[in-house]
Amino acid sequence: MSLNKEYAFDWIEKNKKLLIEISDKVWEFAELGLIEFKSSALLADELDKHGFRVERGIAGMPTAFVATWGEGKPVIGIMGEYDALPGLSQKKVPWKEPLEPGKPGHGCGHNIHGTSGMATAIAVKKAMEKHKIEGAIKFFGCPAEENFSGKVFMVRDGYFGDVDAVISHHPNTMNGVTLESCLAVNSVKFHFYGKASHAGDSPEHGRSALDAVELMNTGVNYLREHVIQDARIHYVVEKGGDQPNIVPPYARSWYYVRAPERDQVEFIYDWILDIARGAAIMTKTEVKVEFLEGVYNYIPNRTIAELIVKNMREIGPPKYSDEDLKFAEEIAKTIAPEMKLAQLKKSKRSGWKRLVDKLIDDEVPDPWGEGEVSHGSTDVADVSWQAPTVEFGTASGVLGTSGHSWQDVAESGVGLGHKSLIFAAKVMAATAIDLLTKEDVLNKAREEHRRRIGNKKYRPPIPPDQKPPLDVWEK
Numbered sequence: 001m002s003l004n005k006e007y008a009f010d011w012i013e014k015n016k017k018l019l020i021e022i023s024d025k026v027w028e029f030a031e032l033g034l035i036e037f038k039s040s041a042l043l044a045d046e047l048d049k050h051g052f053r054v055e056r057g058i059a060g061m062p063t064a065f066v067a068t069w070g071e072g073k074p075v076i077g078i079m080g081e082y083d084a085l086p087g088l089s090q091k092k093v094p095w096k097e098p099l100e101p102g103k104p105g106h107g108c109g110h111n112i113h114g115t116s117g118m119a120t121a122i123a124v125k126k127a128m129e130k131h132k133i134e135g136a137i138k139f140f141g142c143p144a145e146e147n148f149s150g151k152v153f154m155v156r157d158g159y160f161g162d163v164d165a166v167i168s169h170h171p172n173t174m175n176g177v178t179l180e181s182c183l184a185v186n187s188v189k190f191h192f193y194g195k196a197s198h199a200g201d202s203p204e205h206g207r208s209a210l211d212a213v214e215l216m217n218t219g220v221n222y223l224r225e226h227v228i229q230d231a232r233i234h235y236v237v238e239k240g241g242d243q244p245n246i247v248p249p250y251a252r253s254w255y256y257v258r259a260p261e262r263d264q265v266e267f268i269y270d271w272i273l274d275i276a277r278g279a280a281i282m283t284k285t286e287v288k289v290e291f292l293e294g295v296y297n298y299i300p301n302r303t304i305a306e307l308i309v310k311n312m313r314e315i316g317p318p319k320y321s322d323e324d325l326k327f328a329e330e331i332a333k334t335i336a337p338e339m340k341l342a343q344l345k346k347s348k349r350s351g352w353k354r355l356v357d358k359l360i361d362d363e364v365p366d367p368w369g370e371g372e373v374s375h376g377s378t379d380v381a382d383v384s385w386q387a388p389t390v391e392f393g394t395a396s397g398v399l400g401t402s403g404h405s406w407q408d409v410a411e412s413g414v415g416l417g418h419k420s421l422i423f424a425a426k427v428m429a430a431t432a433i434d435l436l437t438k439e440d441v442l443n444k445a446r447e448e449h450r451r452r453i454g455n456k457k458y459r460p461p462i463p464p465d466q467k468p469p470l471d472v473w474e475k
């Protein structure tokens with residue numbers, strides 16, 4: 001292990017207590033996307049204290065920020081998220097019991113996500129200072145990953161313009177890096193406006209907005225035969241009228257359109273817009289399209305993934321205390337074996353069968369999943385078009401824990417999550433130092449990035465004047 005890495009690890013070890021405290025505070029704040037005021041301030045203030053230049057409230061989001069230390073090239077970016085999920089409030093116990101019923105909870109471990117990234121940035125800065133390493137380290141405080149894709153606004157507004165590589169960590173049930181891509185997506189609402197009338201007495205005067213919603217859905221369901229296999233189209237009806245004896249004057253649906261490539265999403269999306277217009281014509285109603293967000297597909301990077309795996313193996317997965325293991329065993333009892341099996345199988349990780357009888361992942365496999373596409377979407381993808389980007393996982397809970405669950409919330413706030421945080425911070429610090437000091441590796445990552453993108457161009461998937469929906473939680 002090089003001296004500069006040792007120095008960074010040393011800072012992380014010495015500040016373990018503080019880092020865990022910060023992660024636990026963010027866990028307790030459990031703030032929803034775009035209103036993570038206390039969480040983002042806590043992280044930004046800590047970076048400020050350590051001499052970072054902090055620019056707050058960027059890209060039209062009060063809770064987005066970028067913290068920079070150093071000058072010149074290369075510039076290594078670290079990302080951190082801190083938004084919670086609605087309705088997932090949960091105590092730090094291995095059974096389902098909300099802390100405050102109905103309130104948000106950290107069911108995706110973003111309390112760890114933000115803190116591990118912040119810890120990395122500070123630890124790397126310490127090593128850079130001590131060992132005179134050239135370049136800059138940037139921490140991106142990224143709001144609203146769960147719902148409004150904060151990073152897409154930050155990318156569109158140029159905040160990732162000067163980074164040479166970006167590293168991000170996400171709590172997971174597994175250690176390692178997948179090279180899978182993920183689906184590009186558009187999220188959009190369709191508002192239909194008709195005319196109210198007495199549905200019994202004078203239906204001939206009414207124009208039903210609900211009919212339009214239903215006909216549009218029917219049209220889209222016929223479209224399904226003519227889209228590529230990996231496409232996903234899902235919708236909900238948010239508003240369908242008030243009561244049966246009033247012809248509904250207003251109705252609303254919300255759609256996600258997903259596909260492996262951005263242009264495939266756009267092709268399907270344009271067709272759906274035609275179907276919406278068709279439904280409006282058929283019902284003599286008006287349609288208004290409210291575009292909410294768009295996200296790209298993810299560009300993996302094997303060079304950085306292999307570097308991360310090498311560092312994970314050198315550092316070694318965490319050792320758990322008896323208390324951690326006891327908690328893990330209790331949580332494991334609440335997860336059906338078939339759920340665990342399904343999750344392991346779906347991961348497509350080679351040797352996943354070895355994990356069936358394990359409580360917690362204690363291996364670090366080679367990067368896997370090249371050429372595969374996972375069926376979720378993330379705004380990390382848009383960053384991955386700007387520079388070589390890798391998001392990796394460290395085990396933060398028992399195998400089989402599903403994301404966005406009460407188990408995930410509980411695990412993110414106890415020893416299991418804390419150990420994942422410290423492990424991840426060290427892995428990211430080591431990887432950032434490698435990228436800052438080994439020009440050949442960074443060049444190789446850049447070359448791979450260029451090759452994967454080829455002649456495709458990134459065009460922001462959101463319009464230039466689109467603003468983040470800051471008032472969404474008031475609605």
Ligand SMILES: [Zn+2]
Binds near residue numbers: 108110145
């Ligand atoms: Zn997440």
